[in-house]
Structures are given as structure tokens and as C-alpha cells.
Amino acid sequence: MTAPASSDITPHSPAQLVRLVAGREISTRIRDKGFLISSAVLILLIVGLMVFQVLIGGGESTSRIGLVGGDQAVEQVLQQQGQALDTEVTVVQLADEDAARTAVAEEDVDAALLDPTGSRPELLVQTAGGSAEDLVQSALAALSVADQLSEAGVQLDPAPEVDVVALEGAEDDRSQATIVALLGVGLLYFLFILFGQFVAQGVVEEKSSRVVELLLATMRPWQLLAGKIIGLGALGLLQTAVIAVVGVAGALAFDVIDLPGQLIGTVLNVLAWFVIGYAFYAAVFAVAASLVSRQEDLGSVLTPTTILLVVGFVIALQAAQDPGSTMATVTSYVPGLSPMVMPVRQAAGEAAWWEVGLAVLLMVLAIAVIVRIGGRIYAGALLRTGGRLKLREALAAEKA
Amino acid sequence: MLEFDGLYKAYGSNQVLEGVTFTVAPGQMFGFCGSNGAGKTTTMRIAMGLARADAGEVRWSGRPVDEIVRRRIGYMPEERGLYPKMKVGEQLSYFARLHGLDARAAGRAAEHWAERLGLGERRGDRVEKLSLGNQQRVQLAAALVSEPDVLILDEPFSGLDPVGVDSLAEALLEQCRRGVPVVFSSHQLDLVERLCDAVGILARGKIVASGTVDELRSAAAGRQLRVVAPDAPAGWAAAVPGVRVVSEQRGDTVLELAPGADDQQVLAAALATGRVAHFAWREPTLVELFRHAVTDTREVAA
Numbered sequence: 001m002t003a004p005a006s007s008d009i010t011p012h013s014p015a016q017l018v019r020l021v022a023g024r025e026i027s028t029r030i031r032d033k034g035f036l037i038s039s040a041v042l043i044l045l046i047v048g049l050m051v052f053q054v055l056i057g058g059g060e061s062t063s064r065i066g067l068v069g070g071d072q073a074v075e076q077v078l079q080q081q082g083q084a085l086d087t088e089v090t091v092v093q094l095a096d097e098d099a100a101r102t103a104v105a106e107e108d109v110d111a112a113l114l115d116p117t118g119s120r121p122e123l124l125v126q127t128a129g130g131s132a133e134d135l136v137q138s139a140l141a142a143l144s145v146a147d148q149l150s151e152a153g154v155q156l157d158p159a160p161e162v163d164v165v166a167l168e169g170a171e172d173d174r175s176q177a178t179i180v181a182l183l184g185v186g187l188l189y190f191l192f193i194l195f196g197q198f199v200a201q202g203v204v205e206e207k208s209s210r211v212v213e214l215l216l217a218t219m220r221p222w223q224l225l226a227g228k229i230i231g232l233g234a235l236g237l238l239q240t241a242v243i244a245v246v247g248v249a250g251a252l253a254f255d256v257i258d259l260p261g262q263l264i265g266t267v268l269n270v271l272a273w274f275v276i277g278y279a280f281y282a283a284v285f286a287v288a289a290s291l292v293s294r295q296e297d298l299g300s301v302l303t304p305t306t307i308l309l310v311v312g313f314v315i316a317l318q319a320a321q322d323p324g325s326t327m328a329t330v331t332s333y334v335p336g337l338s339p340m341v342m343p344v345r346q347a348a349g350e351a352a353w354w355e356v357g358l359a360v361l362l363m364v365l366a367i368a369v370i371v372r373i374g375g376r377i378y379a380g381a382l383l384r385t386g387g388r389l390k391l392r393e394a395l396a397a398e399k400a
Numbered sequence: 401m402l403e404f405d406g407l408y409k410a411y412g413s414n415q416v417l418e419g420v421t422f423t424v425a426p427g428q429m430f431g432f433c434g435s436n437g438a439g440k441t442t443t444m445r446i447a448m449g450l451a452r453a454d455a456g457e458v459r460w461s462g463r464p465v466d467e468i469v470r471r472r473i474g475y476m477p478e479e480r481g482l483y484p485k486m487k488v489g490e491q492l493s494y495f496a497r498l499h500g501l502d503a504r505a506a507g508r509a510a511e512h513w514a515e516r517l518g519l520g521e522r523r524g525d526r527v528e529k530l531s532l533g534n535q536q537r538v539q540l541a542a543a544l545v546s547e548p549d550v551l552i553l554d555e556p557f558s559g560l561d562p563v564g565v566d567s568l569a570e571a572l573l574e575q576c577r578r579g580v581p582v583v584f585s586s587h588q589l590d591l592v593e594r595l596c597d598a599v600g601i602l603a604r605g606k607i608v609a610s611g612t613v614d615e616l617r618s619a620a621a622g623r624q625l626r627v628v629a630p631d632a633p634a635g636w637a638a639a640v641p642g643v644r645v646v647s648e649q650r651g652d653t654v655l656e657l658a659p660g661a662d663d664q665q666v667l668a669a670a671l672a673t674g675r676v677a678h679f680a681w682r683e684p685t686l687v688e689l690f691r692h693a694v695t696d697t698r699e700v701a702a
Contacts (some may be wrong), residue, residue, distance in 0.1 A: 012471070012500055024621065117625055210481030214542065217448045217475050218498045283567070383450055 021227025184270030277339030499546030
């Protein structure tokens with residue numbers, strides 16, 4: 001009566017189907033050139049940012065000063081003065097004024113000092129007003145004071161070292177954490193858009209290629225939707241984690257950050273917000289994408305959600321300046337905006353734990369609503385191809 | 401038994417199906433015919449759960465077709481659907497797994513069916529790079545790869561060259577021999593006539609004729625007899641009871657016999673005129689049966 005049943009075949013549970021779909025999403029996307037390139041660019045960007053930071057801020061500046069005449073003492077004083085001004089001074093001995101002029105003109109040295117110990121020392125520079133001027137000026141002043149004092153027979157005790165006691169604990173660390181949070185939020189903004197697009201493109205690809213008919217003959221729409229979102233989400237989380245690890249490791253290696261503990265806390269916090277925010281945006285993008293049948297039409301349905309993302313990011317930028325503002329406080333509770341605003345407020349130390357909890361709760365509620373209503377829209381819209389569907393049509397189709 | 405029982409479906413005010421009922425026995429090849437827009441695709445989509453019937457149900461082995469049963473059905477949609485950027489082998493293996501095969505069995509089945517349908521060398525190619533004919537084969541392989549208990553194929557032969565048609569037909573016959581009921585829709589009625597044990601003709605939302613091709617023939621009203629008697633005078637057959645002359649041309653006569661009329665009497669009458677060169681029942685082709693069945697309902701509906 002029935003065909004021979006194969007022993008290889010076992011009926012799937014919904015979880016297995018979701019896993020199969022998720023597995024396909026991951027294995028397809030991980031070999032996708034666009035994905036690989038965007039990952040590489042992101043990591044390069046993070047590393048580049050840190051190198052830049054090292055070059056402009058953290059590192060000491062250097063100054064090469066040519067010297068015509070003068071003795072060992074002048075050289076030493078120039079270097080000491082350099083240390084006081086956080087500048088590494090290299091002194092180059094030059095033969096005469098002509099050599100000095102050439103060296104300055106050819107930018108071999110930043111400045112050349114002529115006759116330092118004489119009564120009318122001269123400093124040759126390319127253009128007036130550089131940092132070398134101050135340095136040389138104060139060095140010669142110190143030298144002259146020391147000379148005069150020693151001539152007068154005065155011995156000086158070294159000045160006492162000052163102990164610094166900070167009353168306002170971690171002002172600087174907070175601002176550093178805020179910057180890290182802001183970077184993280186920028187990353188979130190980018191990843192929400194990137195992975196939201198992936199989800200949306202995947203939905204439309206299945207719809208436009210009609211493969212969705214074959215898929216829905218074996219599973220329910222929600223299983224397809226869940227598998228897609230979970231698969232790409234796992235990949236997104238992995239990517240975010242890789243970037244976070246690279247970022248933290250780099251920041252520690254380059255010594256860009258002073259307080260590693262707080263940095264890691266902020267990074268973990270951003271990762272957690274990625275999960276919540278991604279679930280929200282991926283669901284919205286998927287449902288929106290299910291309304292159209294061609295990749296070309298995607299833009300029109302994704303725009304409203306993308307605008308929400310942009311608004312969130314702009315508010316986050318503003319919140320970094322003024323984490324206590326009403327705007328930042330209010331929007332840090334608004335689902336969709338909270339994943340970008342709240343991490344900044346948290347990093348700034350402006351948000352109490354219950355505020356964070358409330359924001360997360362609101363977000364989870366919003367996700368639940370979207371999955372419920374959006375799932376129905378998605379189910380209704382999947383098998384309707386043609387032009388762009390209205391939300392109401394999709395909801396009606398689900399019942400048919 | 402695969403039973404389609406009283407399916408009704410309306411899209412808005414457009415009543416597409418009005419009680420579609422037919423059964424397909426295990427190992428039977430069922431050809432599903434009908435004009436464009438008759439509702440063949442809708443019927444198959446209802447079986448696959450892609451459309452919901454307003455009334456009626458589809459049963460397999462006496463059990464309403466649900467998701468569990470559907471996983472054992474191989475389906476080929478009218479609008480072909482494959483992942484364009486996925487490789488042939490991976491794609492087949494994915495579909496096999498969705499239908500319940502474990503990873504290893506799915507890999508084996510994918511390899512087997514790709515080989516079987518002449519896609520062996522294209523296994524590593526993306527589907528979008530294949531010719532339409534080859535994509536069609538992949539589509540069929542996707543339906544067969546899970547060793548299904550039932551096959552429902554919407555226009556599987558459209559777009560295939562004669563060689564492709566033959567290899568597909570052979571694959572389907574093999575499934576029938578395995579005891580799988582196969583339902584397929586087609587406009588190529590000669591093909592249906594050649595392959596199918598049973599045929600259903602859908603018109604205006606109903607099955608207007610179903611059964612084996614022979615049954616359809618004998619049920620067709622007004623069987624026709626062609627007699628060639630070169631020396632017969634015009635009107636030679638008119639006198640035989642129950643006979644109507646359809647056409648008569650220089651001794652070549654086509655007669656329609658009323659039910660119960662005796663063909664031997666006709667033969668005797670023909671022999672009485674002299675030599676009989678040809679005397680045979682004219683077997684209506686499926687095309688003629690189809691036209692007849694479809695126009696009949698038009699008249700009824702009109």
C-alpha cells in the first residue's frame with residue numbers, strides 16, 4: 001500500500017527545522033564575498049582607528065634641533081626641557097650657519113640654534129611660531145638662570161614632588177568609557193543595517209526565486225523566519241565579538257585605554273545590546289521585506305526602519321556630549337532607539353540599573369509584538385508575488 | 401490512496417474549485433489535465449498546504465494531509481523555485497534534509513539524483529549558471545531527492561527537450577513501480593496518454609472526466625466507426641438501425657453508433673456493397689476527449 005519507508009528518514013521537530021534553516025543561512029553567508037569584505041573593512045577600521053589614536057594623542061611628539069656651537073650643557077638642557085614639554089628632542093651638531101640654513105630649509109631639522117652661549121643667540125626656523133621656539137627659549141632661559149646662580153654661588157635643592165589627590169574619582173575614565181560606548185554604538189548602527197539588509201535580501205531572494213513554495217511545503221513560515229533571523233544573528237554576534245576582541249586587545253596592546261576593566265564592561269554591554277537590538281531590527285526588516293517580490297523594491301519598504309536607526313544613532317552622538325539630557329533619557333527607553341542610546345548613558349554612568357532593566361523589558365515586549373504581528377504579515381505575504389503588498393492585504397491573506 | 405475530496409476554493413468572487421474529487425492509487429500515474437486557469441495549480445497547492453481549501457480535504461492513506469505527511473511528498477511547483485546562488489549538490493542535499501533525511505543520507509541522495517538526472521558534472525555549479533532545462537532537472541531532483549511516498553508535480557515536462565522528457569518519464573515510471581502515486585499536470589496530452597494509467601480532466605472547477613484513457617474512450621458519447629468500402633453507394637449505411645452518418649466521402653464513411661447498436665450489422669451492410677478495405681473503431685485521442693469534455697461543460701455552464 002505505501003511506498004517503502006527509508007530507515008534514514010526521521011520526522012523533524014520544529015527546532016530541528018529552524019536549525020537547518022539557520023545552518024544554511026550561516027554557511028551561505030560566510031562564503032559570501034560581500035560579507036567577508038565588510039568584515040575585513042570593519043576590523044581594519046578598528047585597528048586603523050587605534051593606530052591613529054596612538055599617532056596623534058598617546059605618543060610623544062619629537063623635535064630635531066640643530067646646534068651650531070655650544071657645549072654639552074646646552075644639549076642636555078634642550079633635552080631636559082623637551083621632557084618637560086613631552087617632546088623627545090634630538091640634537092644634531094652642525095658645522096656652521098650655512099649648514100644650519102641648509103638643514104632647516106631641507107627640513108632635516110625643525111630649528112637650528114646659532115651661538116647658544118653667546119650674548120645674541122639666534123634661532124633659525126622655517127616659519128615663526130613653532131613649538132621649537134618655546135622649547136629653545138625656555139631652555140636658554142633655564143641655562144642662563146643656572147649659570148647666573150652658579151656664578152653667584154647659590155646651591156638649589158631640588159623641588160619637592162607633588163602628590164596628586166583626585167577628589168572627583170573617575171572623570172577621565174568615564175569619558176573614555178563613553179567614547180568606547182560611542183564607538184560600539186557606531187558599530188551597532190552599522191551591523192544592524194548590514195545584517196538587517198542580509199535578512200531582508202534573504203527574504204526577498206526566497207520570494208523572488210519562488211523557492212519559498214518548496215520551503216513552505218516542509219515547514220511553517222515562523223520556522224523559516226526564526227531560522228533566518230537566528231542564523232544571521234549568530235553570525236552577526238560572532239562578527240561583533242571578533243571586532244570587540246580585536247578592539248579590546250588592540251586597545252590594551254597600544255595602551256590607548258587606561259582602565260581595562262571598565263573598557264571590557266562597556267564592550268560586553270554593547271554586545272548584549274547587539275543581541276536585543278538585532279532581534280528587533282531583523283524582525284522588522286524581514287517583515288518589511290516580505291511585502292515586496294523584487295530586490296529593487298526593497299529600498300522603499302526598508303526606509304522607515306532605516307530612518308529610525310539613523311535617528312537613534314544621531315541621538316546617541318548627542319547623548320555622548322550630554323548623557324543627562326531629557327532627550328537622551330527619554331529615548332533610552334524607546335524600543336528601537338534604546339539599543340543605541342542606553343549603552344552611551346550606561347557608559348557615562350548616568351543610568352541606574354532599573355532604568356536599564358526597564359529599557360530592556362520594553363524592548364523585549366516590542367520584539368514579542370513584532371514577532372507576533374509581523375509573523376502573520378510574513379506568512380500572509382510570502383506566497384503573494386507581484387507588486388508591493390499592503391500590510392492589510394498581507395494580514396488578510398494569512399487568514400485565507 | 402491519495403484522495404482529493406470535494407475541494408472548494410474561491411479567490412474573492414472568483415470560484416476556482418467547485419468540488420474537485422479524484423483518487424490516485426499507489427503506483428498509479430495520474431495525468432491531471434485542464435485548460436489554462438481551470439484550477440490544476442490551485443488543487444496541487446491545496447494539497448501542499450500552500451493554499452487553504454474553503455471546503456474539502458486531501459487524504460493520504462486515509463489520513464488528512466498535514467505537515468508530517470507533506471514531508472513525505474515530493475513537490476514540484478509550477479513556478480520553479482530554487483536558490484539561484486546555491487550549488488546544485490548543496491541545494492539538493494538541503495532539500496533532502498528539510499524532508500527529514502540526516503546529513504549523510506541527504507548527501508548520498510543528492511549525489512544519486514544528480515547523477516541519475518544527468519547533472520553529475522554540474523553538482524558544484526550554482527543553479528543560476530545552469531541552462532533552463534538543467535535547472536528544471538534540478539527542480540525535479542529536488543522533488544525526488546527525499547525518496548518521497550507521493551509525488552505531486554505541476555507541469556514537470558514543460559520546457560524540456562525530447563531527451564529530457566524521456567529521462568523524466570523514465571524516472572517517474574520508476575517511482576510508480578516503487579509504489580508511489582504520481583500526480584502531474586500537463587498540457588502535453590499525447591504525453592499524458594502515453595504515460596498515465598489514469599487521467600482527470602478539470603474544467604470549470606470540477607473534474608469532468610476521470611479514469612483510465614480506455615474508460616474515458618468508452619464513456620465518450622457517440623463512438624465512431626470508420627468504414628472504407630470503395631464500391632459502396634452513397635447512403636449505404638443510413639438504413640442500419642442506431643447509426644448516424646458523420647461523414648461520407650467516396651466510400652470512406654465515418655459512422656456514429658448509438659449505445660446498443662450492433663457493429664456487426666454495419667459490417668454486414670458494408671460487405672453487402674462489395675469489398676471492405678477498412679473497418680475499425682476510431683479511437684478518439686485524448687486531445688479529442690479533452691476537447692469534448694471541456695466543451696461539454698462550457699455548454700452546460702452557458
